[in-house]
Amino acid sequence: MAVDIRNVTKKREQRYSYGLTLLRDCIEKDRVLPRDEDIFKKTILKVEDITINFGGLNALTDVNLELRDGELLAIIGPNGAGKTTLLNVISGFYRPQQGDVYFQDKKITHYSSHRIAEMGICRTFQNIALYTGLSVIDNIIAGRHPHIRYNFLIGMLYFPWARREEARQRAISEDIVDFLEMEHVRNTTVGTLAYGLRKRAELGRALALEPRVLLLDEPMAGMNLDEKEDIARFIIDIHEFLSIPIVMIEHDMGVVMDIADRIAVLDFGLKIGDGTPEEIRKNPKVVSAYLGEE
C-alpha cells in the first residue's frame, strides 16, 4: 500500500484552521524577502562543490545544490549515498574538506551548529534525537531556546517578565502541539511515546525554532500508512502555510513524487540528477541507480 495523495488532500480540506498563526507571525516578522511570486526565483540555501571524505571513503564529491525560497526539495538516493552527510554538512556537524555552504548569501561553512540553528536552519534526525526526559510540550519549548529573551538569572528569580515570556513561549508551543494533533500526549514524557508520535514531536521541536529552512531526514521512515499520510499532510501544511523551503530526505517514492517541487538524486556521493519529479522519472541515470526499470 502506498500513500494516496488524495487521502492527504481530503484530510487537509477537512481541517478548518492551521493553528500556527503565532509561529507564522514570528517567522513573517523578520522575513527578508517579500511574500510574492518572485520569491521562488531567489536562492536561499546554496551548497557549492562540497567534498568530504572519511578516511578513504568519499562521502560527497563536488556536490552542488540550490534551494530556492518556498520550495520543497526532496533528496533521494540509495543507502550510503551521502544524503544524511549532506544535511550534516549544512547544519554544521561536519566540516567539508572543500566547498562552501551559503545561507541567504552568507557563508556559513565554518559556523558552529548552534549558530546555524539560530539563523534558522532547523532539522530533524533520522534516528529520533529528542530530549527523552522532557515531556512533549517541554521538548517543543526547549526548541524555542534561542528565541527566549531572558537570561538565566532572571529565570532563576522568576521575575514577572520572565513569567510573561514563558507564557508567550508556551502559547507558541501549544500552537505547534495543536497543529501536530498531539494534545492528548502533551504532558507525557517523550521516552514513553510510540515511535510515530516521537517522530512527530521531533518535527514540532524543529518548528519551534522558527525555521527559515527546514531539513527533514527521513521523516516517514518506519511508519505505517496512516502515520505516513499524517506526516505528509503536516509537511504540505507547513510548506504552504509558513511558506518556508523544505529539504526532505525520503525513500517513499510515491510521497516524494507527489509532494516535492524538485528532486535531487545522490549516488555514491555524486549528484546524478536534479529536476522536477517528471524529469527525474525519465532520467536514465537515476532509473538505473535507484528507481529501477518498470
Place this chain on the structure above:
Amino acid sequence: MTINVDRPCGTFDRNYYQAMEIFRTPLRKFLMIAFIVVMYILGFIADDYILSLLIVFCAFSVGMTGLQIITGYAGQISLGHAAFMGVGMYTVATFQAHLGFNFWMALPLAGLFPMIIGMVFGIPAIRIKGLYLAFASLAAHFVIVYVISNWRSVTNGTDGMYLHRPETLLGIDFMIDKYYYLLVLTITIIMIYFAKNLTRTRLGRAFVAVRDNDIAAEVMGINIAHTKILAFGIGCFYAGIAGALGGGYYEYVNIEWFTLTDSIWYLGFLVVGGLGSIFGAIAGAVVWKSLDELSTLMTPVTEALMGGMAFYASAAFTLIFYSLIVIVVLVLEPRGINHRWQIMKRSYRLHPFPY
C-alpha cells in the same frame, strides 16, 4: 493512548500561567506552606541536638541541589563537590580573618568563589563526557585540597580556621542556635526555590537537553559549551553557600572534612535521592545525614553487645550503612527515592483504581 497521570484528576489549566505553576492544586499549595511553617516552628521547639541535625540537613540540601544541577540536570559527573563546599567555608573564614569581612559580606563571596573555580574546572566538560569527565573532575578535588592545605599564610594549612556567625540583625542574635537555624532554613528555602525556577525555565531545559542528547541540543540552537560551564558554575555556587552555612554553624573549618570519600558519597546519595529532581536532592541529603547520625547512635547499643570492641566497630558503621543503603536503592529502585515518591503520589491520585 497514554494517559497522563502526573496531574491530579479533575484539575484543568485554564491559562498558561496556571500550567507553569509549581504547585497546581490548592491542596499541594497548602501542604507546602504547612510544611514550611512546621519547619519554622520546629526551630522554636526543638532542642540543640535536633537543631544540629536540622541545620546540617538544610546545608547539605543546598549542596546536594547544586550537585543535582550539575549531575542530575546537566548530566555532567562531578567528583569534587565536597571540595567546592570546602572552598565556600574557607572563603568565609579567610575573608573574615584577613580582611575583616562580616558574615553577610562574605556569604555572597562564598558562592561566587567556588562558582568561578567550578567554571574553570568545568572547562574539560566541553570536550569529554561520562567516566572520563569524572576523572577530570577529580583533579578539582585534589587541586583544591592541595592549595588549601599548603597555602599556610592564608588558610592556616591543616590546622583549620575559625569563622564567625553573622552579627545580630534586627535584634536577632544568631549566636543562639535556634535563630541561626531560622537563618539557614530561610536561605535554604530561597536557594531551593531558585533552583526550582532555574529548572523550569530556559537554562534548565537547556541542561536537560544537553544531558539527554547533546548532539541534538547543539543543532537545536543550544550553546553546549556555555551551558555546561554554567551548570558547573551554578552547581558550585550552591556548594559554596552550603559550605558557608554549615561552617557558620560549627564556627570552625578544617580541610579534613572534605575528603574524596565525601565527594563520592555526595554522588552516591544523589543517586539514592533520585537524579533529575530537586526533591530527590533534598531526600538524598536527608537520608545521608540521617544515616550519619544513626551510625553514631548505634555505638552505645553495640557497646552493650560487644564491649570495648564497639569503639573500633563504630568507625565502620557509617561505611556499612552508606554502602548498604546505596546498594539496596540501586537494586530495588535505581531511579531513587524521588521515583518512588512519584509512584506513591500517582497511586494516591488514582486511588480506587490500580492504574
